[in-house]
Every structure is written in C-alpha cells, then in structure tokens.
Amino acid sequence: MNDTSIDRSGSARLARRMERGAAFLGSEVAIMAGAMSWVSERNLVAAMSNAGGFGVIACGAMTVELLDAEIAATKALTDKPFGVNLITMHPDLMALIEVCGKHQVGHVVLAGGLPPKGSLEAIKASGAKVICFAPTLALAKKLIRSGVDALVIEGMEAGGHIGPVSTSVLAQEILPAIANDVPVFIAGGIGRGEAIAGYLDMGAAGVQLGTRFVCATESIAHPKFKQAFIRASARDAVASVQIDPRLPVIPVRALKNAGGELFTAKQREVAQSLDEGAVAMAEAQLAIEHYWAGALRRAVIDGDVEHGSVMAGQSVGMVTKEEPIADILATLMAEAAQALEARAA
Template structure:
C-alpha cells in the first residue's frame, strides 16, 4: 500500500479488520467465487470470499481445504441464511478456522451468529444491510461489519441504489462501525467517493468475474465484454403472493424462462402442493441451475448471466492482481486531486 498513501489511510480500518492489504472484497458469486479466483484475490492483497451457495457441508469442507492450499492469506466464506444445512456449514467454517463469515440472503436465523462466535472462535461476522433500521438491528445482534449493496449489483438485489444507501447509512453509522459499500462499482474514482463518505472499504463482483483466474466459461466472459450497463436487467416478480428477490442478469432467453418458472411455482402454491418455504427454495434452485449453465457450460442464451450494471466497464480478461492495482491507482489519483 506504499504507493497509495491516501487510499491506505482511508482503508486502514477495513484492512485491519480483514487482515489484508487493500479493503477490496470480492463479492461471492456462485460457481465463480471458488478456490482459483478467491485465492488469487487474497494473494493480490484483496479479500477473496468463497461462495458456498447450495454446497453441502462436505463440498464446502473440500473447497476450503483446496483454497488453503493456494493461499496463506485471509479469506472469507459466504453462507446463504436460508440454506437448510446452515449450522452444519458454520461448523465446517469453525473447523477450518475461517476468519470471516459473510451471511447473505436475508436476516440471519436465530442462533446463527451465536453459533459462529461460540467458544470465543474469533470469527468475524459480516452481514448485508438493505436499510438503516436493519443495519442497526444487525449490529445489535452481533454483526462485526456490514455490506450495503445497491440495486446496481449483479445477482440477488434490493430495491435501492448504492448512492442512496450510502447517503442514508454512512453518515449515521460509519464513524463507529465498519461499513463496506457494494453495487455498481467499476472504477477507483467511485471507491474514493465512498471512502471519503466514511466507508471502511468496498465490495466488487462483476469486475472480478472475468479475471484470468476465474473459471467462468470463455463464452460467459465474452458476454460480459460485449454487454453494456443497460443490458444488465433485474428480473420481474410475476405473482405478488410469491415474494421473489429480484436478480440482475444480462437479458436473454433464460430471463423469460424465469418468468415461466415463477408462474409454475405460483400454481403449485395455489394447489397446496408446496408451502411458501419450499416455493422459494424451488426458485433458488432454478437460479443455481441456470447460473451453472452459463458460468460452467457457457450456455449464455439459456443460462443466467448474472452481472451488475458495471458490466460495461469490463472489457478484457485481466489477472486479479492487475484489476486491484488499477482500482487502487484510480482511487489514489482521485483522492490526490
């Protein structure tokens, strides 16, 4: 960080908390944020986060072991709060001495934060806060840091833009708490503005999805290189009785398939064939399968090409270290003006 004194000073709280050189987290992207990308980001001084997604505890155990073989630097694990095996996944993280656990996808269920921190584990808990009220509640409930993610982000999103969330939450909480900003960040100038508002650091996903170390299919990466911001669209909720978290992805046939899937699940709900929990789980399984088709198989027409609105700034495959260096240089130049 010697080349970036202004940035280093503003990121100090974030880097101390994460235990890395730069307070830039890589957002957990299912199928993308696995050992190769996560280790590369941590080795480059950022903070890599394994996306557990729908993994079983056994798969997560294997992934963490493999990641530790590639890096000795700190990294986190992102767990989905609605995962039926959440507490078993927490046990795997504890077994491996994972330093940070990110809880995503909703309010952490009762006892989950306590399970992570039990027996003075020292594990830090990071939660997502879509509103100021919820941010305060999560901090009271034991969250050590928060990510505020705006609707510009890729994947599952909330309804409010990053800039509005930052204005609502940072002035209220950033002086005494660690807040990381995410959603639509593609350049260092944006990082500089959030750091100056009091953020401890930032989280980016879309910018790292096409890193050289990312295992995403070449056709998935090409779809990113061709896309503009306006092509990364949010999914539409078809039935108000079936609350579905919107997902931002590049518009394709898969987007239309999701609309049909919602109608199918809503009909099952009407018929009493499934309860609300099972209905929402079916929707999540749809996304997991659709995302795999795009990321792993390269089916960018029918799969889900989840991407944030910063996708228009992703023009070529670059090593994770180069992406981080470029972001830091841009941020430092903006702060030095």
C-alpha cells in the same frame, strides 16, 4: 509537484482511508471480492487474497461436504485470509457454520435475510467475525445491536440478488449514521477506483466488487460467459420481474437473454404449485433459489449464455478485457489514489 510525489501522496491518503477495513479483513487493501455462485470458488478466491484483496467463497447451494472440500482446497492455494459467504435460508446453515469453524475461517458473510436464531452466536463461538448485508438503516442498526462485526451495504446496481434502492442513496443514508460503529463496505455498481475513493471519503471502511472480477484470468468462468461480459453495456444488465405478488421473489440482475423468459415460466410453475397446496411458501422460495443455482451453473460452467443466467451488475460495461486479478486491483488502487490526490489539490 512531479508525478512521483502525486502518486505517493494519493497512495498514502488511500492507505489511510483503507486502514480500518484492511485491518478488519486482514488484507493489504480493503477490497472484497463479492461472492458469486460458481465463480467465487477456490481459484478466484485464492488469487484475490494472494493479490492483496479479500476473496470470499460463495457457498450458495453447496452441501456441507462440498464446502468442506472447497475451503480445504482454497487453503492449499493461499495462506492469506479469506471469507465464506453462507445463505441464511440454507437448510444446513448450522452445519455449514460448523465446517467454517473446523477450518478456522476468519470471516463468515451471511446473505439472504436476517440471520436465524443462534447463527451469529455459533459463528462468533468459533472465533470468526460476522459480516451481514443491510439493505436499510433500520436493519443495519438492528444487526449492529445483535453483534455483527461489519456490514455490507449493497445497492440495486449489483449483479445477482438485489434490493430496490441504489448504492449512492443507501451510502448517503446509512454511512453517516453507523460508519463509526462498525466497518461498512459499499457494494453495487462499482467499476472504477474513483467511485471507491468517493465512498471511502463518505466514511466507508472499504468496498466489495463482484462483476469487475468475473473476467479475471484466474476466474474459471466459461470463455463464452466472459465474452458476454466484455461485449455487454450497463443497460444490458436488467432486473428480473416478479409475476405473482403472493410469491415474493427477490429480483436478480443479469444480462438480457432467453433465460429471463425461462425464469418467468418457472415463477408461474411454482405459483401454481402454491395454488394447489403442493408446496409451502418456504419450499417455493427454495425452489426458486435452486432454479437460479442451476441456471447460473449452465451459464458459468457450461457456457450456455443464452438459456442460462448471466448474472452481472450494471458496472459490466466497464469490464473490457480478461486480465490477471492483480492487474485489476492495481488499476483500481491507482485510480482511487489519483482521485484522492486530485480532490486534495
């Protein structure tokens, strides 16, 4: 068999395995770009969707007005489908959902915990599909019963906020039980197409990658932020430590720097406020979220990679250069196709 026939055969297998996920997203390939605050804005999102993948705006701590403007600006750059990631603890969540509906956003991704009462119904009423994160099988089943349209299963290898279990374990535990019920996208630590092929073989409808796209040419991340990624190895991406059990802090994976020590100090400060009764638990957790948003902005936008938060997944060691997002997608798809062909042979 010559190389051309191998390419065609592997690509055909890959297309079949991605068919369900791509149809759900409305994209050419079932690869989502994970929502990364300050990074996943109009330029990266539009470039991802224009290249055949599925871009997702990271709303993060945006105000209603800012999200409104960001969606409009993204629509001016692409006529392809894209999604919006909303944080469930955002105080204006319902207003943000309304903005997504106004712009007829086709997919809303809810992150950061169980969807508050009425949020799923509000999203579905606008005609959009709802995607949620499921860190356990029990929660995955509960979300499916509540009417979500798809799930993202993200392991601890991911960048940003993480859970305690690895991607490979979650995929083995959850995919056999629910992959037939809703499309499931696997995320966390994916940097090459061979891994994508493996999860598709296990029943995933597609994958979500974030770290791999940070150094895309179209990414507005500061050159110093991108250089930090290119220089880093997997072991440089470490999880933050919780210092006070009364203040449950979702760990964040980022590159080791002085910013990690600053976060420890921030936790002590917030814990003391709790001790003194100056803030309620919900306010304390929101204070931590605002801290991360500010620290991330310092690194991504201002280029302060020493004191800011350089959120990165453990796949960062596979990011070796700055290149167009279309080239990154093409490489991932070629690697996945070759892997599927080799397995078939």
